[in-house]
Amino acid sequence: MALELAFTDALESAVQRISRHPGIGSARQAEMVKIPVLRHWPTNKFPHLVYYIEREAQLDIWRVLHAKRDVPAWIGQPDDETKSSRK
Numbered sequence: 001m002a003l004e005l006a007f008t009d010a011l012e013s014a015v016q017r018i019s020r021h022p023g024i025g026s027a028r029q030a031e032m033v034k035i036p037v038l039r040h041w042p043t044n045k046f047p048h049l050v051y052y053i054e055r056e057a058q059l060d061i062w063r064v065l066h067a068k069r070d071v072p073a074w075i076g077q078p079d080d081e082t083k084s085s086r087k
Helices: 002-020 071-075 080-085
Strands: 038-042 048-054 059-066
Touching (some): 002 048
Antiparallel strands (some): 048 059
16 A cells, blocks of 8 residues: 555656646657657656646646556557647
């Protein structure tokens, strides 16, 4: 149970940081998955990345993935709303 709580705390901390500073995340993998607005931010003490898209009034958390995952396969195809928000 302690591990689950630690992971939850790390995830909440990452999401809070992203919400305060949305541009902080890396866009390094965005080109690979053909979603230019996609960013990611790591969790503390866990090898997981939070993938998200910044919208005008909100953040959309797309996935939380282990850093060793095949990102293009797990991100999947963008929906119509994401296609329209590409820059």
